[in-house]
Amino acid sequence: MGFSYNFLFPYIILGMCMASSGVPICRKVFVDCERVSRLPYGRIVYNGWSGDGVRVIYVYPSPKCVLAPTTIISFSETVSIVEKPLRNNIALIVEKRGGKRKKYVYPRKTYLEFKKLYIEPILNGEPPFSSGVVFAGAPGTGKSTLATLIAQKLGIPTYVIDPTIQSKWVGDSEQRLMNVIEEAKQNAPSLVIMDDAEWILSPRSLAGGEKELQVLVNMQNILFKQLQEITDKELNVLFIATTNVKLSEIDEAFKRYGRFGETILFPLPDYEAVYEVLREIVDEATAVRLARMAVNSGLNMADALGLAKRVKHGLEPEIKEKTGRGYKRIYVEKIEGFEKIFMFFPKEVFEKRSRIYVPGQEDVITAVVTQILYSAEKTVLQIIDPRHVIEAVHMANITGSGIIVSSLLDPLILDYIHKNADTPVIYVGESPPRYVPYHMFYPLPNLKRIVGYKPIVEAVAKMYNVDIPDNLWRKIENASVSDKTFEEILKTMISLGVLTEKIISTIKTHT
Structure with a gap:
């Protein structure tokens, strides 16, 4: 043969x-x-x-x-992942076999920073900026999803480490962790996703009993050593840890360069992001309505998707406002006329690092300032819980949002915001902020003179879902009242949730 x-x-x-x-x-x-x-x-x-x-x-x-x-x-299984630039975000359109299509939206700055420092180096055969990166933010903001999409985009071996790696047997948890890391190193380039990683990222002082503390210390030390080795040897291995905890709750030892030196924050979605995703599920008008409701209630993207799916199945949307992260994005329909305020107050004042105090009743002034920020082409972030001010300021910096905050907060909180916010900060309230510099700006008199009462009332109505019967708009347009009384009327309107003939008669009484 x-x-x-x-x-x-x-x-x-x-x-x-x-x-x-x-x-x-x-x-x-x-x-x-x-x-x-x-x-x-x-x-x-x-x-x-x-x-x-x-x-x-x-x-x-x-x-x-x-x-x-x-x-x-x-x-x-993924045919393509296409990036679609939006105004404030980047949409990732994922095409899969069988015609399946999904859309995910991330803040422009968050995604592009990660792409430049981590995705592009690996695609070019180079080690990433650091061997580890933390994705931190509220639950349901797409941290784990983006990590998975990155794995699909890079097409490299991917390993998942989650809390189930922990064992009740002494030494077993540590050995499991070492086995995964060694395999990832041997199969470089590779990606290791540490999902729900607060169990290992949290400070050691939060560990339970003595045995739990020792296991945590051992596993952290293994991770520290391996991450540093991967960085020093420039191995093409990337660890992505996802967590819902706040920045202050991540052990400082993880934040060093060569370990998880970089923390990328995932903010609550803005209107553009929620609308872009929901329009894939429901009709245009419903997407607009639900996106506005979700953003103003402080919901994450997962909750917003839940609303859309309820409506798609013929159910009424159920919304409970969430304030757990200490801030919320604000979205209301833009009202024409507010841009005329820049005839009296330069638009440039609302550029980076401006500090402005607007006196008046907080809810009323917040609605007015929101419209002015829209006219200055700014998105809006309102700080509602000073305990979480660090994360709120970080999120404003990432999204480029103007910050609205009560002028009555503790001076130490206001000082932190003043020193760390890279975006405009507007203090609102009946007393000026203490111990921080600001420009004073009182827009109501000028707005009343150049656009009348209607746009101001409409701004408040849209912000707080106040019902105004059609027959009352003409009476509003013809009203004449002092600034102080006008604010009181708007405050009453907010508390009642409706504008009535009785409130209109109050305007006439003060004419």
């Missing part, structure tokens, strides 16, 4: 290609098809290469290598 050398042909071609180009053999290639009957061995491939019925998502080593019979081929 004769001996055939046909099986050596791909290797001969491969050797000739390598010799002429100096390009290494591909160790791993990630492609977006279900199966391939014939692979183009001997071809030089790179990220995004397509041909012979194959599209390459990722190659290792990067940026290019020669496809060989020894190359490990991985197949993706």
Whole structure:
């Protein structure tokens, strides 16, 4: 029987290609098809290469290598992940086999920062900015989802470490952790997702009994040592830890460079983000209505999706306002006319790091200032619980939102906001803020003179869902009343939730 050398042909071609180009053999290639009957061995491939019925998502080593019979081929269920820039956010549109399509939306600054420091280096065959990164923020803001999408986009081996890795047997938890890390190092480039990682990120002082503390200390020390080694050796391994805890509740030892040196914050979604996702589920008008309700109630994206699914099944949306993160994004319909205030007050004042005090009843002034910030092309974040001011200020900086905060808060809280907010801060209340610098601005008199009562009443009505019968609008337009009385009327309107003939008669009494 004769001996055939046909099986050596791909290797001969491969050797000739390598010799002429100096390009290494591909160790791993990630492609977006279900199966391939014939692979183009001997071809030089790179990220995004397509041909012979194959599209390459990722190659290792990067940026290019020669496809060989020894190359490990991985197949993706995800056909594509397309980035769609929005005004304040980035939408990730995920196409999967069978025509399935999903949309996820993240703040522009959050996503682009992570992409530049972590995704792009790995795609280019380089180590990421740091071996570890923490995704922190409120539950339901898409931290774990983005980590999973990154794994799909990179097409590299992915390992998941969650609280179930902990064992009641002495030494078992530590060994399990080491096994996962060693496997990730051996299969670099790789990704390790530590989901719900507060169990290991929290300070040691929060551990339970002596035994639990010792296990936590051992596991933290293993993680510290391994992360530092990965950074020092420039291994292409990335750890992503997701957590719902606040920044102050993450152990400081994790925040060093070379460990989890970078914390990327995920804020509550703004109107644009919620609307963009909900319009995939419900009709346009319903998406507008539900997005406004969700944002003004401090809901996360998961809760907003729950509202849309209830409506889609013919149920009424149930909303309970959430204040657990100490802030909320505000969205109301923009009202024409408020931009005219800049005839008296320069628009530039609402640029970065301006500090403004607007005197008056807090709820009324908040509605008015919100419309002025909209006219200055700013989104709005209201601090509602000073205990969480650190996270609230971070979120405002990430989203570029103007901050509205009560002028009556403790001076130490106001001083922190003043020193750390990179965005406009508007103090509202009947007494000026203490021990912080500010410009005073009282917009009601000028607004009344140049746009009349109607836009101001409408701003308050839309902010607090006040019902105003159609027949009362003409009476509002013809009203004339002192500034102080006008504020009292608006305050009463907010507390009652409706504008009545009786309130209108109050206006006439003071004419």
